[in-house]
Amino acid sequence: DAGITQSPRHKVTETGTPVTLRCHQTENHRYMYWYRQDPGHGLRLIHYSYGVKDTDKGEVSDGYSVSRSKTEDFLLTLESATSSQTSVYFCAIRDAGSGANVLTFGAGSRLTVL
Amino acid sequence: AQTVTQSQPEMSVQEAETVTLSCTYDTSESNYYLFWYKQPPSRQMILVIRQEAYKQQNATENRFSVNFQKAAKSFSLKISDSQLGDTAMYFCASSVKAGSYQLTFGKGTKLSVIP
Numbered sequence: 001d002a003g004i005t006q007s008p009r010h011k012v013t014e015t016g017t018p019v020t021l022r023c024h025q026t027e028n029h030r031y032m033y034w035y036r037q038d039p040g041h042g043l044r045l046i047h048y049s050y051g052v053k054d055t056d057k058g059e060v061s062d063g064y065s066v067s068r069s070k071t072e073d074f075l076l077t078l079e080s081a082t083s084s085q086t087s088v089y090f091c092a093i094r095d096a097g098s099g100a101n102v103l104t105f106g107a108g109s110r111l112t113v114l
Numbered sequence: 115a116q117t118v119t120q121s122q123p124e125m126s127v128q129e130a131e132t133v134t135l136s137c138t139y140d141t142s143e144s145n146y147y148l149f150w151y152k153q154p155p156s157r158q159m160i161l162v163i164r165q166e167a168y169k170q171q172n173a174t175e176n177r178f179s180v181n182f183q184k185a186a187k188s189f190s191l192k193i194s195d196s197q198l199g200d201t202a203m204y205f206c207a208s209s210v211k212a213g214s215y216q217l218t219f220g221k222g223t224k225l226s227v228i229p
Contacts, residue, residue, distance in 0.1 A: 031215055042118075042205055042219040043159075056214065090159065094215050100166060101147045101209040103217050105159035 003027050004106040006091050012112045019078040021109050023091030025071075031094035032074040033103065034058075034066065036087040043090065049074050081113045116141045116208050120220035127196045128228050134181075135191045135223050137206030145211035148182070148189045153203040153222075162204070165189065193225075201227045 003026030013019050023032060031050055035043040035058075045058030047066040055066050063085060065077045078085055091106040117140045127133035139148065150162040165173045165182050172180050177197075181190045193200055203224050207217040 033216060040221060042120075042221040043217075044219070045216050048214055048216055050214070058216065088157065092159075092217075100164050101211065101215045101217075102149075102161060102164065103209075103215075104161075108157050 004091060004093060004104065006089075006106040006109045008109060009107065010110050012114065013081055014114050015082055016080050019081050019111065019113075021076045021089055021091075021111070023074045023076070023106060025074075025093050027093075028071055029093040029095065030071075031096075032068065033092040033094075034064075034074070034076045035090045035092065035105075036060065037090060037108070038087050046076065046089075078111075081111075083113050085111065086113045087111060116143070116146075116210070116218040118206050118208050118218055118220040120206055120223050122223045123221070124224045124226070126226040126228055127193075129196055129198060131196055132192060132194045133196055133225065135193075135204050135206075135225065137189045137191070137220055139187050139189060139206070139208045141187075141208060141210070143210045147209045147211065148180075149207040149209070149217065150178070150180070150189075150191045151205045151207060151219075152200075153205065154199075154201070159205075163191065196227045198227050198229060201225060 005024045033048040034046040044060045049055045049068040067075045089109045092103040146167045148165045152160045163175045177194045203222045206220040
């Protein structure tokens, strides 16, 4: 168990409201990722982090921001949620000990934007 | 940039039979990894099997094995003796060996195992 906790697990919000999803890990992994999963698209990378305060954009970063002020926490923020951001969001960590670029995923957070 | 293509949106197989899921990929990198992840109805992403591109030998994990054809950029997953618990979405993914280590996923294949 990689000790990844996502919160909240489910959220319903209205268009235009800010939303923050939290990913917490307990094993001091350097690399953390946020993906979104949509039917017909698989999982697509939003942002990732390679250390405290070190982040970079992924394939679908528009409308999202991230922050990592502590090794254990990686936050994903939707500044003004839109219906197109209704999705399931997965956090992942890279297990450097695996030697094979294995990513381990959290349980996912389902976000519905009305 | 890497791309991963899964051409079979849905498949079904009888319990105890064998099924093969297809995946093709494209990358300009020489060092990379390939993966199959399983997502059951619980939504949890579970690593099934992984393959390092420089290794000629096909990876095997119990009932799961891959057919890695590097020149053809093909990475298929074979499930033998299919079980009801194999019912899930299966995602093929690729990753370069260095850099961001991010995974690039295909769109998935929904596998149903029929009793």
